[in-house]
Amino acid sequence: MSLSDTSTPDTGRSPRTLLINPTITSRSSARFPLALLNLAASLDRNGHSQIIDGNVDRDLIGATLAAIEGDRFDAVGISVMGGPQVAPSIEVSRVIRERYPQLPIIWGGYFPTLYTDTALSAAYVDYAIRGQAEESLPELVAALTRPGEPAVSNIGSLSWKRDGAVVHNPNRRFSLGDSGIVLPYDKLGDPRRYLARTFLGERTAAHQASIGCRFRCTFCGVNAMFGGKTELPTAKRLERDLSYLKYELGADSIQFFDHNFFDREVDMIPLLEVMAKLEMPWWCYARSDALLNLSESTWELVRKSRLRMAYVGAESPSGAMLKEIRKGTRPDQTLQVAELCRRNGVIPELSFMVAPPQNTLEETEHTFEFIRELKRINPASEIIVYIYTPLPESSKHEKDRGKHASMPLLDLHGEPVVFPSSPEEWTERRWVDYACHADAPWLTDDLRRHIQDFVTVLRCRFPTVQDLRSPSWAKRGLSAMASWRYRRRQYDRPWELNLANRLVRLRMPQVSGL
Numbered sequence: 001m002s003l004s005d006t007s008t009p010d011t012g013r014s015p016r017t018l019l020i021n022p023t024i025t026s027r028s029s030a031r032f033p034l035a036l037l038n039l040a041a042s043l044d045r046n047g048h049s050q051i052i053d054g055n056v057d058r059d060l061i062g063a064t065l066a067a068i069e070g071d072r073f074d075a076v077g078i079s080v081m082g083g084p085q086v087a088p089s090i091e092v093s094r095v096i097r098e099r100y101p102q103l104p105i106i107w108g109g110y111f112p113t114l115y116t117d118t119a120l121s122a123a124y125v126d127y128a129i130r131g132q133a134e135e136s137l138p139e140l141v142a143a144l145t146r147p148g149e150p151a152v153s154n155i156g157s158l159s160w161k162r163d164g165a166v167v168h169n170p171n172r173r174f175s176l177g178d179s180g181i182v183l184p185y186d187k188l189g190d191p192r193r194y195l196a197r198t199f200l201g202e203r204t205a206a207h208q209a210s211i212g213c214r215f216r217c218t219f220c221g222v223n224a225m226f227g228g229k230t231e232l233p234t235a236k237r238l239e240r241d242l243s244y245l246k247y248e249l250g251a252d253s254i255q256f257f258d259h260n261f262f263d264r265e266v267d268m269i270p271l272l273e274v275m276a277k278l279e280m281p282w283w284c285y286a287r288s289d290a291l292l293n294l295s296e297s298t299w300e301l302v303r304k305s306r307l308r309m310a311y312v313g314a315e316s317p318s319g320a321m322l323k324e325i326r327k328g329t330r331p332d333q334t335l336q337v338a339e340l341c342r343r344n345g346v347i348p349e350l351s352f353m354v355a356p357p358q359n360t361l362e363e364t365e366h367t368f369e370f371i372r373e374l375k376r377i378n379p380a381s382e383i384i385v386y387i388y389t390p391l392p393e394s395s396k397h398e399k400d401r402g403k404h405a406s407m408p409l410l411d412l413h414g415e416p417v418v419f420p421s422s423p424e425e426w427t428e429r430r431w432v433d434y435a436c437h438a439d440a441p442w443l444t445d446d447l448r449r450h451i452q453d454f455v456t457v458l459r460c461r462f463p464t465v466q467d468l469r470s471p472s473w474a475k476r477g478l479s480a481m482a483s484w485r486y487r488r489r490q491y492d493r494p495w496e497l498n499l500a501n502r503l504v505r506l507r508m509p510q511v512s513g514l
Contacts, residue, residue, distance in 0.1 A: 015047035015141045018073045022088035023054035030055035031206035032194050035079050037183040042134040051187045060088060061095050068100060075104045075141045080111040082435035087427040093124040104144055108133045113225050114395040116159045120166050122423050128159040131225045132174040175231055182244045192249055199466050200281045200308055201253030205245045209233045213260040218325050219390045222259045227397040235270035242278055256284040265294055275305035286310040288337040289329050299344055309347040317370030318363060338378040348381050353388035354451055357442050358407050368454055382464055385455050386437035392419045411441035454491045461486040463506055474504045
């Protein structure tokens, strides 16, 4: 679609945008589509927006077509994550293009930010917004409604097509912003249906207070999107937002979707004072070094605030590996934070990346032993095991491309890994698994099975506290069944645990989260 093929502008009314969150999870696991709520707040300052959440509206195609038929939209914005959300994003985009060929389709979010050229290679994607879109999307929609050809060359962080070639406008600086209003939750119908029963409480709400992360891990999509920058909210804003969730919607606990909630202690104290005041049990992402640097008085605030669990990216027990990925932490800090959390009543949820492209088997076995040491120090530690699946060089932030040589990515045959060049290729099972950190081209069948077997024994021996579905007696039984295997390191082919899991179906946090 060329720039001159957009729908006929109507300058007598405000711009109207349809925002779509394609299906990625079950209805019971649906959480507030925070990205679209923030975009809606920005769009509604000078226009109108409507949200369709495929996690709740299970007939995504039908709901989308009904919305377009019932209104005259100037553009459709689709939020696209990698992995299983790519396929429904393609499906809804194709249907819109077929039924309404003149309606501009804009992709935003994680996938088009990291794989911009790949997204725009599709005929059903007209524009891609990289990173934060709260400013870029309203500017683009406004441009599309003006008479004549849209002037898009000056819109920051926008990528678009000109005469068949992809044009990347310069990045714009992101900011947390503050419209002074609570997010427009009413656009979701009854927002209370997004409150979930979790181990935190009966009505857990998802919220994002800060965005970005000031660390530059080479494997992380957050760094690729925000380039080592972070923005924290004011204490006033955090209290306003959480008070609405608590007193208006009835939320009793909070799951923070911040990329990294804990930052410098001096900046965190006002936010922790808000959390201590509201006393809502909460879960968040954190770093081991940040938690270790907190003073005892700040830890007193943390305890009073009722922090229940902190997700810490431990990544690897290898100092060389942590340096390779620019993590900025050390293995001894992971061990220390496990003990620190034990003393303060916080459950550390520690994630690890196994099977790197080099020294694959050795690094994996080293990680397994390190996990055992963590469980000895703090048996309550929750462990998440992922396959190491780094970003391609082209997906890194522009400041990092070509500056830090990464380990070569070679498949089992010693050939360079070639990443997909179209959205359709990213829907293939092997690439969905890659995006979900579940597989990699350099894994042998034996190592893949060995990792799966270790995870099976580990999660049966130590069932997660996040599992509210499985009865206690079943979890105790599985733990007892797995104890001899865990004690003797007999991980391979745990047939009896796999059989028992067909009946109990333990929750897997790396798949379903809270």
